[in-house]
Amino acid sequence: MSQSPLSRFALKGLAFFSVLRGYNIALIVLAQYLCSIFILAPDKPLKELLLDPDLALLVLSTAIVIGSGYIINSFYDAEKDLINRPRKTLLDRHISQRAKITAYFTGNFIAVFMASAVSFRAVVFFSAYIFGIWLYSHKLKRITFVGNLVSASLAITPFFTVFVYYKNLAPVIFVHAVFLFLLILAKEMVKDLENLTGDLTQNYKTVAVRYGTRFSKYCISLLLIATALPTYALIRYFNVGAMDVYFKGAFILVILAVIALWWAHQKQHYLGIHNLLKFIIVAGVFGILLIDPDLLLRRFI
Numbered sequence: 001m002s003q004s005p006l007s008r009f010a011l012k013g014l015a016f017f018s019v020l021r022g023y024n025i026a027l028i029v030l031a032q033y034l035c036s037i038f039i040l041a042p043d044k045p046l047k048e049l050l051l052d053p054d055l056a057l058l059v060l061s062t063a064i065v066i067g068s069g070y071i072i073n074s075f076y077d078a079e080k081d082l083i084n085r086p087r088k089t090l091l092d093r094h095i096s097q098r099a100k101i102t103a104y105f106t107g108n109f110i111a112v113f114m115a116s117a118v119s120f121r122a123v124v125f126f127s128a129y130i131f132g133i134w135l136y137s138h139k140l141k142r143i144t145f146v147g148n149l150v151s152a153s154l155a156i157t158p159f160f161t162v163f164v165y166y167k168n169l170a171p172v173i174f175v176h177a178v179f180l181f182l183l184i185l186a187k188e189m190v191k192d193l194e195n196l197t198g199d200l201t202q203n204y205k206t207v208a209v210r211y212g213t214r215f216s217k218y219c220i221s222l223l224l225i226a227t228a229l230p231t232y233a234l235i236r237y238f239n240v241g242a243m244d245v246y247f248k249g250a251f252i253l254v255i256l257a258v259i260a261l262w263w264a265h266q267k268q269h270y271l272g273i274h275n276l277l278k279f280i281i282v283a284g285v286f287g288i289l290l291i292d293p294d295l296l297l298r299r300f301i
Contacts, residue, residue, distance in 0.1 A: 021070050025063045027285060032059050032162050034288040039173065040166040042292070054118045058165055061111040061126055062158045068107035069133035069154070075100045076137045125164070129157055144205045148192070152185040172238040179230035179247075180281065183254075186223040187277040189216060190261070194270035217261055224254050224261075246287035250280050 036049055049055065075097060108130050115122035132154055141147035156177055163173055192199060192206040193216055199206050208216040231251050235244045257276050264270055 021067075024070075025067055027282060028066060028158050029059055029063050031285045031288070032062065032158060034285065035159060036162050036166065038288050038291045039170075040162055040168045055162070055165065057114045057118050058122060058161050061115045061122070062161050064107045064111040064114075065126055065130055065133070066158065068104045068111070068130070069137070071100050071104045071107070072134060073137045075104070121164075125161070129154075132157075142204050144210050145207055147204075147206065148185055148188045151188050152181050155184045156181055172234070172240075175230050175233050175238065179227055179234065180284070182223050182227045182230070183277060183281055186220050187274060187281070189220045189223070190270055190274045190277065192216065193264075194267055194274055197267075220261060221258050224258050227251070227254055240290075241292050242290040243287050246284060246290060250284065253280050 033050075036055065037046065041049055112123055112126050112130070115126045132150070136147065136150045136154060140150045159177065159180075163169060189207060192208045193213060196206075196208050196213070198204075199209050206216075207219060228251060231247045234240055235247055240247070253276060257273050260269070260273050260276070264273060
């Protein structure tokens with residue numbers, strides 16, 4: 001039974017949202033605005049910040065570049081994802097490879113064009129970011145540990161967009177970035193354990209493929225335990241308000257993740273740990289609100 005045009009359109013729309021990972025993009029947009037409100041420009045009137053056209057262009061450009069990055073990553077990983085994520089890949093295949101490439105180039109062009117309305121520095125920044133994402137997707141992700149390092153670095157890069165815009169490079173920002181970087185790097189290495197079958201088949205030289213799952217677990221455990229250093233620094237030396245509750249809770253969950261990691265031996269187990277680390281990262285975005293819960297109310301008034 002053939003599908004109606006409306007059904008096909010809805011299916012393609014759902015497939016495109018899946019390829020773009022729209023939920024991740026929405027989270028990054030929210031994180032950029034929350035960082036601006038609570039950390040980078042806490043004294044700036046809320047209305048002025050939210051209606052700042054340059055900030056809006058930078059955030060939108062970031063969202064488009066990240067979306068384009070997911071598209072090119074899906075393009076290069078089509079065969080591997082068919083093994084590791086067959087259901088998602090079957091949905092994604094409603095978008096042709098040609099359509100993905102067209103959307104990739106179009107999105108990046110629009111992003112750089114919007115950035116040019118802000119400054120030349122923004123154009124250089126986004127051009128370099130686009131190149132970095134392409135290089136990672138095309139070459140670097142197959143290189144042992146380098147792929148993980150670059151992936152984690154690209155994941156935290158969007159936050160430096162607003163850091164540079166506000167010219168606020170306070171130490172607390174870098175300590176928080178280290179905490180986030182370690183979590184993301186560990187999450188990426190857990191993802192490699194989860195995707196071991198596809199990586200072996202497609203000759204991806206991940207740490208798990210090259211040195212084995214046991215060595216990979218040692219590396220992940222070290223990274224997760226290392227988050228104790230920025231966690232302690234943020235609680236002890238910086239004014240993070242009630243967000244210290246988040247950091248304490250996050251550290252407990254990190255320890256649980258380490259314990260679960262050494263017990264894990266199946267794809268489902270690694271998927272659970274991956275989702276736990278993702279939850280910690282997502283909770284951290286909303287945890288920014290705890291820095292000063294009354295700030296939004298005061299600035300609205």
